[in-house]
Amino acid sequence: MLEKGRDEELVRTAREGALAGSSTPVPDDLHPALLESLAGIDALWSHQADTLEAARGGHTIVTTGTASGKSLAFNLPVLDTLASDPGARALYLYPTKALAQDQARGLARLGRSFLRHAIYDGDTPKEERAAIRRRSNLILTNPDMLHVGVLPNHRSWGDVLANLAWVVVDEAHVYRGVFGSHVANVLRRLRRLARAYGTEPRFILTSATIANPLELAERLTGLDFTLVDRDGSPRAERRIAMWNPPLVDEALGRRASPLSESANLLADLVQEGVRTICFMKSRRGVELIQRFARQRLEDAGRSDLAERIAPYRAGYTPQQRRELERRLAEGDLLAVVATDALELGIDIGDLDAAICVTFPGTVASLRQMWGRAGRRAPGLALYVAGEDALDQFFCRHPDEFLDRPVERAILDHESEEIHLAHLAAAAYELPLTPEDASVFGDGWEKQARRLVSAGRLRERGGRYLPRGSGYPAGAIALRSASPNSVAIVESDGGELIGSVEAARAHSAVHPGAVYLHMGSAYEVQELDLEHGHAVVSRFQGDWYTQPKKESETYIEETRERRLCCGVDLSFGIVSVTEHVVAYQRKHVTDHRVLDLELLELPEQDFVTQALWYELPETLIRDEFPLDALQGSLHAAEHAQIAVLPLIAMCDRWDIGGLSTAFHMQTGRPTIFIYDGHPGGVGLTRAGYERFEALVDDALRLISECRCRSGCPSCVQSPKCGNLNEPLNKRGAAELLSRMASV
Numbered sequence: 001m002l003e004k005g006r007d008e009e010l011v012r013t014a015r016e017g018a019l020a021g022s023s024t025p026v027p028d029d030l031h032p033a034l035l036e037s038l039a040g041i042d043a044l045w046s047h048q049a050d051t052l053e054a055a056r057g058g059h060t061i062v063t064t065g066t067a068s069g070k071s072l073a074f075n076l077p078v079l080d081t082l083a084s085d086p087g088a089r090a091l092y093l094y095p096t097k098a099l100a101q102d103q104a105r106g107l108a109r110l111g112r113s114f115l116r117h118a119i120y121d122g123d124t125p126k127e128e129r130a131a132i133r134r135r136s137n138l139i140l141t142n143p144d145m146l147h148v149g150v151l152p153n154h155r156s157w158g159d160v161l162a163n164l165a166w167v168v169v170d171e172a173h174v175y176r177g178v179f180g181s182h183v184a185n186v187l188r189r190l191r192r193l194a195r196a197y198g199t200e201p202r203f204i205l206t207s208a209t210i211a212n213p214l215e216l217a218e219r220l221t222g223l224d225f226t227l228v229d230r231d232g233s234p235r236a237e238r239r240i241a242m243w244n245p246p247l248v249d250e251a252l253g254r255r256a257s258p259l260s261e262s263a264n265l266l267a268d269l270v271q272e273g274v275r276t277i278c279f280m281k282s283r284r285g286v287e288l289i290q291r292f293a294r295q296r297l298e299d300a301g302r303s304d305l306a307e308r309i310a311p312y313r314a315g316y317t318p319q320q321r322r323e324l325e326r327r328l329a330e331g332d333l334l335a336v337v338a339t340d341a342l343e344l345g346i347d348i349g350d351l352d353a354a355i356c357v358t359f360p361g362t363v364a365s366l367r368q369m370w371g372r373a374g375r376r377a378p379g380l381a382l383y384v385a386g387e388d389a390l391d392q393f394f395c396r397h398p399d400e401f402l403d404r405p406v407e408r409a410i411l412d413h414e415s416e417e418i419h420l421a422h423l424a425a426a427a428y429e430l431p432l433t434p435e436d437a438s439v440f441g442d443g444w445e446k447q448a449r450r451l452v453s454a455g456r457l458r459e460r461g462g463r464y465l466p467r468g469s470g471y472p473a474g475a476i477a478l479r480s481a482s483p484n485s486v487a488i489v490e491s492d493g494g495e496l497i498g499s500v501e502a503a504r505a506h507s508a509v510h511p512g513a514v515y516l517h518m519g520s521a522y523e524v525q526e527l528d529l530e531h532g533h534a535v536v537s538r539f540q541g542d543w544y545t546q547p548k549k550e551s552e553t554y555i556e557e558t559r560e561r562r563l564c565c566g567v568d569l570s571f572g573i574v575s576v577t578e579h580v581v582a583y584q585r586k587h588v589t590d591h592r593v594l595d596l597e598l599l600e601l602p603e604q605d606f607v608t609q610a611l612w613y614e615l616p617e618t619l620i621r622d623e624f625p626l627d628a629l630q631g632s633l634h635a636a637e638h639a640q641i642a643v644l645p646l647i648a649m650c651d652r653w654d655i656g657g658l659s660t661a662f663h664m665q666t667g668r669p670t671i672f673i674y675d676g677h678p679g680g681v682g683l684t685r686a687g688y689e690r691f692e693a694l695v696d697d698a699l700r701l702i703s704e705c706r707c708r709s710g711c712p713s714c715v716q717s718p719k720c721g722n723l724n725e726p727l728n729k730r731g732a733a734e735l736l737s738r739m740a741s742v
Contacts, residue, residue, distance in 0.1 A: 066371025
């Protein structure tokens, strides 16, 4: 299948050789009931035995490859305790409901009379919840339910907390950025309540391979950890291929759509009987790839195979998710197109191939996705590049791409907006006292006083208590900038077909937007922000929509400042105002602009961290008239945002930017690059600290691209609110070259 693309599309191939496993006998000092349940397991992989030993002595993080058996590694010490102590309890935290469902099935195969496990999440029927709290000794849940359902209602969980022996946090590498910073506060609130009920549970964390596992574990929990990273599991041979869609317009740098290329590859694999998972980070992309692949198979007269490809992403109802997971596990589906919801360790059977469409944002995620294929037999791992600047940068440097080390996970549990919100939530659970310094850090009281000034807490004799009605946790969204969601309702019959975060609603479901769900297209007829719903109807057109936004930044606080690369470089706090004012309709196949429609939506404001730099006249001189200067600044901003993921563990969708030939506060041409989430979590701080590399990488990105005036492979951005106008590629290259030479 790959040979046909060797002339141009097949950029690079490589092989990862098979590895033999390193095993050790099952320890005979485990509880007899547990040993009985392990009948048929003759030996442990070395990292499973290492985890058992380390966990018996303290908090442990195990970081090994996909499908290496991490679940058994943490199950052994936990189940040994539950078998030995009938009163002990354990809490398992998973980032997705699907993963919890899968792990529950695995526990059912392990458990005997000593194990009473149950899932407790938003899908659990209310009439079953009290019995789970009372009877279950191992509860599987997620950080969201822990945050909003368990901790604020801890009095109903008193028996669990008073006997909590273990907390397992699976797939810990997911907890980075905004989500990780929230979860770090949730875990500290859990530790605090467990201590109040007389327990100090041991933590076991698991992670895919990342550069800083110990630092991540300690930042997430505030505890000291032992690292287990010697992977003893065997690995089958894997063939790796990098695929770059062909150029269709060399002057403009335009390439064939990675979605249609991936759909063709997926259809070819399905016709050859290859069980395949195809990953795409955007929900829209998932739906389009599935639709294109089905169409290709139907055109080939294989409608029977077309029915065996399904999309899987967030936003589906619980019933839809469970049905897809069942069809995957039972082999009814031959291929699935998924967002990162299936990147994690869900057992979906033996897969032969894994396709990653466009760079997923981090090398760690890419390797996790590739690891889903070829677990027990030789597999294929395929990367299909997009037009995006970083994708094309990697295609020009394939060896650098394949040999690139995994990144550091970045989070900041003391990010002001996040930390303040969780302190208010903690005060609702139990009054804050000086003893909480051991959990929240020495600066907790300064922040508590800020909450008093804001009217959210009251102070009585050194104790800080909540003020007002309601519970603060309900106003904190762990995974997005908004705690609310917008329900998507079909106009015919009023069926609820999905949901979208309120913070994304202006861009995703504005009136006139084309919204994709479960392989079907819908057009948004109405967006009611007050009541939280969008009304949609079936859509048959051949276009998609892209919103146009206007943005402004205001410098609230300068925290650090230095001269670097000939510019005045700063890091601090800014407020950002974004306003979706219009949207373009674009043709699906060639992305041709059809028209522009105006919108009337309210502005959105948030405060975040940012780096910014002011350009002196010595760098600009007379070569940059005003129109060329604005386009040059805009193009340089895009290029630096595109390569920031090489420094921070993020992707460009986590980052925002603004460039202006004159900023009202600095009085000079200024470029801002900011964390795209309220409060910020340190992504742009990494760019500030390594600004020289940010300039060099952006210059390399632009100068190596063969297009004439800028394209998606260098300075055009798929998320540009100004629809990529104006852009001056040559001016940006000159500007960055001058900065790099200072």
